[in-house]
Each structure stands twice: as structure tokens, then as C-alpha cells.
Amino acid sequence: MTATPLLLVDGHHLLYRSWWGFSDKRIMSRDKRRDLTGVFGFLAILRKTHLEEAPDHEIVVAFDGENAAASRTVQDPGYKANRADADHSPIRSLGMVKAGLDTAGVPWIELDGHEGDDVIATLAHHAAAQGRTVTCYSGDRDLYQLLTDQLTVLTPARRRVTSNEVHTRYGVTADQWPDYRALTGDASDNIPGVPGVGPKSAAALLAGGIHLEQLAASPRLATGRGRAVADHWDAVLTWREMIRLQRGVPVPDNTCVGMATPAMPRAAAILEHLDLW
Helix, strand or coil: CCCCCCCEHHHHHHHHHHHHCCCCCEEEECCCCCCCCCCCCHHHHHHHHHHHHCCEEEEEEEEEECCCCHHHHHHHCCHHHHHHCCCCHHHHHHHHHHHHHHHCCCCCEEECCCCCCHHHHHHHHHHHHCCCCEECCCCCCCHHHHCCCEEEEECCCCCCCCCHHHHHHCCCCHHHHHHHHHCEHHHCEEEEECCCHHHHHHHHHCCCCCCHHHHHHCHHHHHHHHHHHHHHHHHHHHHHHHHCCCCCCCCCCCCCCCCCCCCCCCCHHHHHHHCCC
């Protein structure tokens, strides 16, 4: 019997995309007092994704917990500091989204002190051990490090990213992704990377599938861009550790039940049931 495939959803990514994706025309309650754009978009997009891309999958939605970035800001206080002044209006819809998921029978998980990506990495690791195929729905490229023959990343643009594609496009393997991003940086998480080291330079430094440990002992750091890496070596190692996803988050045993999730009701019907209209 084939194990039920798993659809892991990056909850905060989908929430923010849903909120801003309908910015030209807000979806309001009948009394015009409640902005329902985020919750309506979230439920509608998730339903369509499930029906069209993963109809036989079990769905689990992972959200960032309170103080989710704490363990990484200990390593670097600048981690995600660029988001402090961002517009976090979408969070106003979070409670409604969770209520909508409960109504639709879609499980969600949020663990204090843990980022949703780490929860996804942990659940994906457990699923792989059970022989399940996994689809991660997110636009966050940090999830590329999880890519295997069993796991793909489905972007909001409905493009399915594979480990072979990452190697073709970036010149590195999926398990080199944290090394690669530590060198090039990640502006979204306020990780600067090594000055002067871009995608091509990083791929050349990591050519042959090596990791930072092997790079340190190679002659590649003696010339050109390698010298800049050597000058920032301690920081590079810290950035890589921050980019690496944790696969040992203490998720409850019953988070995944191994059964396909039934088709979700339409978003409008869920909001009606919750008296949100």
C-alpha cells in the first residue's frame, strides 16, 4: 500500500501573500468593518492548491510561533532585524485563518520558540522516514535544502522545484544550499553574505559538492573572492548555522495522521459558517 503523500504549507508565507495579493480590491465584511482579504485569500488559495496540485495529500499548515527567531538572534542579533518596521497588517487575520482551518478540518501547528520552516523540516524528515512523498508549499528558498527525490517545493506561482533544478540553476546541490546562501547572503533574513561574492562565485567556490569544512582546507580561499570569504570566515559559519533548518523540533506525535485530507469547503462558505461576513 502506497503511503499518503504530505502537503506541508508555510502558513505565514501564504498569509502575507494572501493579504497583499488582493491589495487592489479589499474583501470586506458586509458592515465594512472587518477586512477579510487575508483569511479569504488564504483559504481560497489553499483549497485550489489542494484540489489542483495535491488532491490525494494530507495537509498540515505550519505557522511561526511566538519568539520564533529567538534561537537565531542569539547567534546574530541582526537576524530578521530588517522586518521590525515592516507592515505586519496580515497578522490581524491569523486568528480568523486558524478558525477557518479548524472549520475545514485542516490541521495546523504553531510551536512557541520555533519557526514554521523548522517545523516543516522536521515533519518532512519524519515523513521521508515513513516512505512518504512530500510537497512543501512556499516561496521561501531556504526550503531548497530539503529537496530530495521524495520532496519538492511548490511555489505560489505553481512551479514545482526539484533538486535537479536547483543544481542546474544555481550550480550547487540541495544539501549545499546553506553553504551557498551563507556566502551569497539572504536579504529577506538580513544575512549580508560575503562582500563581492555573488551566485557564480559561490558556486565556483563550492564546485564538486564540497561544504565549508572542505573549502577551508582548499586553495580556493587563497585567491580572488576566496580571500574575502577567508576574511569573513567566522561570520560565514554563523550564517550557515542560521540558514540550516532544524529537523528535530519536538512536534506532537499526532500532527500527521497519514490520511488524505478531504476537499476543503469554499472560502465563502467557511466565512459564512464562522459568521465573519
